[in-house]
Amino acid sequence: MLKAHAQMTAATTSGPQTAVPKAAVAGVAVAGVAVAGAAVPMTTAQATVAALIAHGLDTIYALPGVHNDVLFDTLFKAADRIRTVHSRHEQGAAYMALGAALATGRTQAYCVVPGPGLLNSSAALLTAYGTNAPVLALIGHIPQAAIGRMLGHLHEIRDQAGIIERLVDHYARIQTPAQAPGLVAAAIASMRSGRPGPAALECAIDVWGTRAPVPPIAPPAPSGPAPLDEDAISSAAKRLGGAARPLIVVGGGAQDAAAEVTELSRLLQAPVLAFRRGRGVLDARDPLSVTLPLGHEEWAKADVVLGIGTHLHNPLNQWGLDDDLAVIRLDADPEEPARFQPPAVALVGDAKPILRRLIDLLPPHNQARPSRREEMAGRQAGFRQELLTRLGPQLGFLDVIRAALPEDGILVEEVTQIGFAARLAYPVYRPRSYISPGYQDNLGWGFATALGVQDARRDVPVLAISGDGGFMFTAGELATAIRHRIPLTTVVFADGAFGNVRRIQEERYGNRLIACDLANPDFVRFAESFGAAAERARTPPELAAALARAFKRRDGPTVIEVPVGPLPSPWEFLRLPRVRGRSRP
């Protein structure tokens, strides 16, 4: 459901964001961007940029064009407060904003021209929606008076607003300078309230330069703690405390509640299952931290499950439910808990304060529990052995990647054989250090998203893994990495195929291979031609040596090509059978 269609509204308050730069709100000019102490004449572009700065944004990922020239000229003048990082294709700009948002948890923005620019960025916007990432899209428009008239203006697209509104929950068009700060504030507030996610603001080519008095640009008011539903939390505490075999399942919505999830897991001796976006919430070195297969075994035996910030897609849709399993849902989106079927208890709001209260209320209800650490450590060892037997080649590479990346190094995965195996076997130690596309699983997201991750987290090494298929979706952004000196390391596993598709055709379609073989460039020479460092590694030890060299370079990108043959299928570990009663469509 749409949160808002705020085309004509101009709200003036906003939700929480990062620290507010003082100079942006002190009533002084900020590098050519006037920031109001009292209503002062400003252009729409100036008011918009000042509002972005006031909300703590320090970067905008962008690809320019005539519709946004005035905005870019304003960004030029504000360059000491907000960096403009330009990409080579709009999908690159939007994926970079997405990566920066997923890595930091903070609002990030991108700006593109209307029509084709918007559409070029749309897969990233879709993935921002799917991963609940606070990505603000600033989208240009044809002249205000011509909107909707189909007069054939440059980049005109029928019902641009309607298209955007299908992609994001909050959309508005800025039509005057005075509206801009309020609309920016409302967009950012909407991205951080309820289910977080992207928002979009449009502005017409002739409106960016319109000048008019703009009221003071307020920094976002700090929002107080949301009220807690004591009854629901207490009921959850009773059920969890009384559970013989509790299980916790975490998704992306639990990333900022790692300490609470860890404490709850210890109190309940409950395993914590994460598939993609919940990885790292419980440190993988904790034996109670499980991926799909062990989580599937636990689901079969659990009597109470607590799902935190997750759709519970695999368990509910594939593994099944019965009356012996009580499902408690904690979600920021009030509509989520009952979507599949009404839960035993619904907890709505931010995971962190709700879990903190749950932990306070739990002890009187919690039964004495023997430690499960030894049992789980034994099962983890058995599972690792099984994976080594079945997916040995993938694990060989993943092991050297884990050893090379420091504890807080970030892995950005892709829809590729090594990526699938990473979901099962790559140990994640910290929240936000494993970046996954979630349920969109859109091929080609990885490299450009990882550029945004590395751009926003210049303090840690970031590693992108791609297949040869996925890498080529955005490989041109190597030029962006060079231009903006982004020290990302990318490992391209080249099997000369859309390998996953190819294997399905071999196994399920009588080996009738179609549209799955790839003609590749020499990835080393390709990367070098951009000015990137590049090398080829054929074995895990060679990859280890190449990664050590790559992580020492901090002034530009490295591409490592790893030629591989067909890799063993991970799907027996990912598509797991129904283990409980009825399953629902």
Ligand SMILES: Cc1ncc(C[n+]2csc(CCOP(=O)(O)OP(=O)(O)O)c2C)c(N)n1
């Ligand atoms: C946007 C998008 N298009 C198509 C697909 C379908 N798809 C899933 S995996 C895959 C092949 C991946 O090839 P590659 O990146 O080389 O990885 P490999 O399986 O060979 O390791 C395709 C085409 C998808 N998931 N997303």
Ligand SMILES: [Mg+2]
């Ligand atoms: Mg491939």
